[in-house]
Every structure is written in structure tokens, then in C-alpha cells.
Amino acid sequence: MLVVGAGFAGIGAAMALHRGGTDDVLVIERAASIGGTWRDNTYPGVACDVPSHLYGFSAHPNPDWTHVYARGSEIRSYLEQVAAREGIRPEFDTALVGARWDDESETWRIRTAGPRLDEIEADVLVLACGRLTEPSIPDLPGLSSFPGPIFHSSRWDHSADLSGRRVAVVGTGASAVQLTPVLAESADVTLFQRTPAWIVPRGDRPYSATEQTAFAGDPLLLEELRDDLYLEGEARHASRSGDAQAAAEARAVALAHLEAQVPDAALRRALTPDYAFGCKRVLLSDDFYPALASGRVRLEASALAGASGRTLVAASGARHEVDALVLATGFASTRQPYASLVTGERDTLADHWHRGMTAFASTVVAGFPNLFVLDGPNAALGHNSSVLMLEEQAAYLARTVAGRDGVLRVDPAAEAEWTAEIDRAAASTPWITGGCRNWYVDDRSGRLTLLWPGTVDAFRQRLRNADGSEFLQTVKEGM
Numbered sequence: 001m002l003v004v005g006a007g008f009a010g011i012g013a014a015m016a017l018h019r020g021g022t023d024d025v026l027v028i029e030r031a032a033s034i035g036g037t038w039r040d041n042t043y044p045g046v047a048c049d050v051p052s053h054l055y056g057f058s059a060h061p062n063p064d065w066t067h068v069y070a071r072g073s074e075i076r077s078y079l080e081q082v083a084a085r086e087g088i089r090p091e092f093d094t095a096l097v098g099a100r101w102d103d104e105s106e107t108w109r110i111r112t113a114g115p116r117l118d119e120i121e122a123d124v125l126v127l128a129c130g131r132l133t134e135p136s137i138p139d140l141p142g143l144s145s146f147p148g149p150i151f152h153s154s155r156w157d158h159s160a161d162l163s164g165r166r167v168a169v170v171g172t173g174a175s176a177v178q179l180t181p182v183l184a185e186s187a188d189v190t191l192f193q194r195t196p197a198w199i200v201p202r203g204d205r206p207y208s209a210t211e212q213t214a215f216a217g218d219p220l221l222l223e224e225l226r227d228d229l230y231l232e233g234e235a236r237h238a239s240r241s242g243d244a245q246a247a248a249e250a251r252a253v254a255l256a257h258l259e260a261q262v263p264d265a266a267l268r269r270a271l272t273p274d275y276a277f278g279c280k281r282v283l284l285s286d287d288f289y290p291a292l293a294s295g296r297v298r299l300e301a302s303a304l305a306g307a308s309g310r311t312l313v314a315a316s317g318a319r320h321e322v323d324a325l326v327l328a329t330g331f332a333s334t335r336q337p338y339a340s341l342v343t344g345e346r347d348t349l350a351d352h353w354h355r356g357m358t359a360f361a362s363t364v365v366a367g368f369p370n371l372f373v374l375d376g377p378n379a380a381l382g383h384n385s386s387v388l389m390l391e392e393q394a395a396y397l398a399r400t401v402a403g404r405d406g407v408l409r410v411d412p413a414a415e416a417e418w419t420a421e422i423d424r425a426a427a428s429t430p431w432i433t434g435g436c437r438n439w440y441v442d443d444r445s446g447r448l449t450l451l452w453p454g455t456v457d458a459f460r461q462r463l464r465n466a467d468g469s470e471f472l473q474t475v476k477e478g479m
Contacts, residue, residue, distance in 0.1 A: 007036015009128035020398030030095035046072035063215030171328035233384030261289035279434025356442035
């Protein structure tokens with residue numbers, strides 16, 4: 001069995017397969033190390049926006065998290081430690097360049113680039129490639145000829161000395177909100193904001209040595225904390241998904257946070273969203289607003305429209321002279337880059353997903369036998385830890401593989417019904433009706449294709465109740 005990717009999804013998949021009794025598992029990773037998004041994103045201030053003790057595998061609690069919200073380097077180290085404990089040793093510098101289902105041998109034939117150039121034959125293919133891996137670079141006039149350092153936030157150029165320089169940050173999403181205050185400590189920052197974000201208090205703090213010792217000495221204490229954090233996350237679903245009262249209460253918290261941290265009324269107006277709470281990803285920060293209110297960061301309340309030499313031109317017509325440019329412009333989320341590389345019985349995943357990603361149980365796809373996609377269609381969350389979803393998908397993978405009898409072919413009707421249920425559940429949510437553009441919705445169809453519209457508990461129950469009837473091939477009892 002082949003697992004592609006060595007981030008949370010890939011490590012989780014390999015761990016679940018090993019624990020389920022499947023030993024013949026190969027993990028390949030295109031980069032030189034484990035870590036996924038936490039290896040790639042090294043920008044100043046990078047950290048998780050899910051509490052540390054909920055952002056990890058349930059089988060590997062970590063009493064040593066240093067803060068309520070873990071720093072990126074800590075999370076990467078955690079993944080490396082989990083892989084070492086579980087005996088997971090990926091083949092690094094090995095990129096997937098093509099995968100094709102072979103009907104005759106009933107196996108996947110996978111081509112890779114890197115030290116291992118031979119074709120890999122696998123009876124099961126697990127795509128654990130992540131959903132936010134390929135930077136979205138705006139195609140704007142003059143941008144390619146900008147004379148100074150220019151890079152995406154997920155490809156931070158640590159060789160570029162930005163101290164004392166005039167730096168433009170484009171975007172006000174999760175990465176920009178984290179990096180901008182840190183960057184402004186040493187650079188002259190102009191922030192291009194196309195759309196303001198709803199921001200609520202973060203409440204981060206370091207864990208004391210006493211707390212860490214208590215966590216290490218009492219596993220039950222860590223378990224109770226994780227349970228409490230899980231329930232807090234589940235409670236947030238209502239405000240993100242459109243419950244009127246919950247959304248109004250959360251919106252009031254965000255507006256009070258803005259008013260408390262930004263005294264200037266004009267600046268507050270520019271930072272106030274005009275769309276429904278939850279329509280875009282809700283952000284957590286206690287230092288973004290103060291950086292703007294202090295004057296250390298200048299706000300350009302419009303999108304970047306183009307560049308002429310070192311002059312950046314805003315959609316408002318304003319012009320800004322800068323020395324360096326940081327693109328915090330997000331990722332190719334609804335069009336996964338691996339989709340064009342994987343060919344099933346009739347077409348590629350990209351063809352199958354030409355109107356948006358679909359899968360039964362957010363994991364298996366009709367027309368692609370013995371293929372499992374983790375962290376793919378409708379498997380992301382806006383209210384709780386995505387690791388919880390990955391663990392459930394990995395458990396479903398391990399159960400299904402252990403119980404299979406022959407080739408697993410998804411019934412197209414099962415996938416269509418699952419997709420229709422998601423469409424019905426999403427139809428009245430802010431993600432669809434909230435009056436914003438977000439990375440959860442595929443612009444080709446207007447469908448919600450990234451987020452799971454329900455709670456984690458609902459997802460768990462659906463996957464645990466899957467009985468094999470989603471496959472045209474009968475699965476052995478005990479799945």
C-alpha cells in the first residue's frame with residue numbers, strides 16, 4: 001500500500017494501517033522531511049489556531065506543548081517524534097508524478113520523481129497530500145518584474161533581510177494576521193486588504209513548568225483537557241454554520257474586540273467586515289489590531305492591482321513605494337494539484353472533479369478503485385481541529401482495507417447521495433449565502449467542497465456506520 005504525503009494525514013494513515021494489522025505500507029514524501037504545512041510554513045509568527053492539546057493524535061498526547069497555541073516548529077517536531085515512535089520512515093525527495101489504475105492487474109501503477117525512479121505497484125493508493133500546499137500567486141500587471149524580494153508567505157525567503165525595509169504584505173487571511181505584527185517590529189509595513197476578516201480574541205499564553213509537569217504526571221488530566229477543548233470546538237459550530245443567535249453573539253464578541261483595540265473610528269470602519277460571521281475563516285489574534293492602531297502598519301483598504309517597478313498600485317488608485325513584497329494570498333484549495341496526476345478507470349480525478357471535489361465519506365471516489373483521499377472533499381473544519389477528521393478518515397481506511405475482499409469500487413449512487421446531502425446541509429449556511437468569497441466554495445459550481453458542514457461528532461458517526469454498502473464489491477464481515 002502506498003501513502004503519498006508525510007504530514008498529519010500521511011502519518012495518521014500509516015499509523016492507522018499499521019495498528020490495523022497492515023504492515024506492507026510505503027510512505028513517500030516529495031520534500032526532504034516530515035511536516036507538511038508545518039514544514040513549508042516558516043514565516044515569522046507562524047502558529048496553530050487550534051489549541052495545542054487538541055491539535056495532535058489522540059494516541060500521542062504531548063504534555064510538553066509550550067503554549068496554548070503551538071508554534072509551527074513545535075508541531076513539526078511533534079510529527080517527527082510521532083513518526084519515530086510509530087516506526088514510520090518515509091522515502092523523502094520522492095514526488096508523485098503520475099498514478100494510473102491498471103484493470104488487468106487490479107493495482108495502481110505509480111510513477112515518481114527523485115532518487116526512486118522506478119514504477120511502484122500498489123494495490124491500495126492513499127492520497128494524503130494536504131489541501132493547502134500550492135501557493136496561489138496573483139496574476140497582476142507588472143508583478144513578475146518587481147525588482148525587490150518577492151515571495152509567498154508559505155515559501156518564506158529567510159535570506160531576505162527585511163529589517164528597516166519598506167515591505168508590503170498582500171492579504172489579510174490567517175497567515176497575514178500572524179506575520180504582519182511580527183514583521184512590523186523591524187520593518188515599515190503596508191498591508192493590502194481586499195476584504196477584512198472577522199477576528200476574535202486569541203488568549204494565548206505559555207504553559208508553566210508546573211502545568212507541563214502535571215500534564216506529564218497525570219495522563220487523565222491531559223485527556224480531560226482534550227475533551228473540554230473538543231466540546232468547546234463543537235459548540236463553535238453553531239456560530240460558524242448560521243445559527244442566528246450564536247452568530248450574533250460571536251459577531252458581538254468580534255466587534256467588541258475590534259473596538260477595544262482600535263480607538264480610531266475610521267480605521268475601525270475599514271476593518272469591519274460587511275459579510276456574515278463565519279462566511280470566511282474566523283481568525284484569532286490579540287496583536288494584529290494593535291499593530292494597525294499603533295501606526296506601525298499602514299492599511300491600504302483595497303486589493304493590490306499591479307506594480308510598476310517598486311511602485312505598487314492599489315485598486316483604490318493609491319500608489320505605494322516598497323522594497324519587498326510578501327504574498328499572503330492563500331492556496332489553490334478547490335483545485336487540488338494532485339488531481340490531474342491520478343487516472344482511474346475512465347478519467348483523471350481532475351476530470352471527475354471538474355465541478356468540484358466529491359467523495360463518499362469524504363474519502364473514497366467512484367471510478368477510482370482502492371483509492372482513499374484524506375483531507376480532501378468536505379473534510380476541513382471551520383470550528384474544531386482538523387486532526388480529528390483525519391483520524392476518523394484514517395480509521396475508516398484501516399477498517400475498510402482490513403475487511404476488503406477484492407477490489408473496492410465505490411457505487412456512484414452512494415457518492416452522489418453523500419454529495420447531495422452535503423449540498424442540502426450547506427445550502428443555507430453563511431459559507432454559501434453569507435455574501436463573501438471564500439476558499440471553501442468551488443467557483444465553478446458554487447458548491448461547498450472543502451468544509452464539512454456538520455459537527456465532528458456527526459462525521460464520526462457517519463463513517464463509523466459505513467457498512468460496506470458504499471462499494472459495489474462486497475466487503476467481508478468485521479469491517
